[in-house]
Amino acid sequence: MERKRSDIIADELEGLIFDGTFANSERLDEVQLAERFSVSRTPIREALQRLAQSGLVEQIPRRGVFVRQPGPVELIEMFEVMAELEAVCARLAASRISDDALKDLHDTNARCNAAVEAQDSDGYYRENERFHAILYRQSGNSFLEQECARLHRRLQPFRRIQLRLRGRLKQSMAEHEAIVSALEDGDGDRAASAIKAHVAVQGEKFHHLMASLKSVAA
Amino acid sequence: MERKRSDIIADELEGLIFDGTFANSERLDEVQLAERFSVSRTPIREALQRLAQSGLVEQIPRRGVFVRQPGPVELIEMFEVMAELEAVCARLAASRISDDALKDLHDTNARCNAAVEAQDSDGYYRENERFHAILYRQSGNSFLEQECARLHRRLQPFRRIQLRLRGRLKQSMAEHEAIVSALEDGDGDRAASAIKAHVAVQGEKFHHLMASLKSVAA
């Protein structure tokens, strides 16, 4: 199944916004982007509309589209919602999870641990993604799974920064273990609060997030 | 602030899908729609992309866009997520809600009640919308508020059908009262479970929803 150019461009633009190539509040000029990607304005416009829908840019009619990085307040809010959504996943998964998936979580955690030992930040990141993806899936609710994946993706650049916090990797690992342990026991409430603690922005994480904002949002 | 044609068309198309003008799995022909709305294909395509993003239609590259009504399973899933999201709102609102908003909820409920007495289904529907909107707002988390509103809107046609269930209006009213009462007491847990019961598809509601599916999805 071949994707169309506008979809590919949307993904690329997303990346460019995430990595800070486009500063916050910057206007994205259609013709400039068209030149940059060597296409006409049409696929550019389609891509920009997609980004507008997902909230990465704001489209003001007859004025243009502007990069819209979430501010501190909105970020906290998004993480709060993410924590709650994952908590729902965990609670549901506690009773619905399969043995295979539990084993999968264990394996993923093991690889996570290995990455921590090897100081392999990228490796940890990858396995962490997998950990959460499994959890979403095991909620047994595909709609919930999709919504979680969407928000997770949106928060990606900020979470990545958070991981650089000193000692955070080991703590994060311990939290993973606690979550799996609760799931093994079929204890939904404990799994839910464990993952809430894992995801929510609080304590040290809060200050680090605030500091990181300067480097992402302009 | 003037909206552009493609946005207006998107809303109209949404309505046409909701009211069953376009059957499920039906392909939406761009040129036909262009004629229907007396515009070129360009704004039609932009509108269709918006609908695709919000999940109302599925866009298969180089094949076209097809109406995609949620099936029974997906609907249950969506209501489950809605219930959980509203429960989060309620829990947060229990500690954050303002006195003004509480009064507003009371007033809205009173108008709801009046509508029930007058057998005014539309009136009840309108006030019910307001009730939930207030709740979302009082979560104190604007991102959560937006997400709730989005899903709420998506489920609108199905909820509307549910209201026609005999005796449902009075029961729904009682549930509203229970929610407000819990909020007044600042009891987040009680408010959360009250609204979960209010929103979730279970018992009688399940069968009615299944029956209604035939009339909405083809």
Next chain:
DNA sequence: ATTACACATCTTGTATACAAAAATATTGAC
């Protein structure tokens, strides 16, 4: 009759052209 392939047609995706609104520059009055 059925299958395979070539051809014709239709539909989507992209490029270009045009129209209208907004932003910017220019001119003139005070």
Next chain:
DNA sequence: GTCAATATTTTTGTATACAAGATGTGTAAT
């Protein structure tokens, strides 16, 4: 020099034109 009104330029939104993939049909071979 400042402000206002107007002209010019940019930029978005829409229409049309074109290219390429998908669909459908007819014909030939088995």
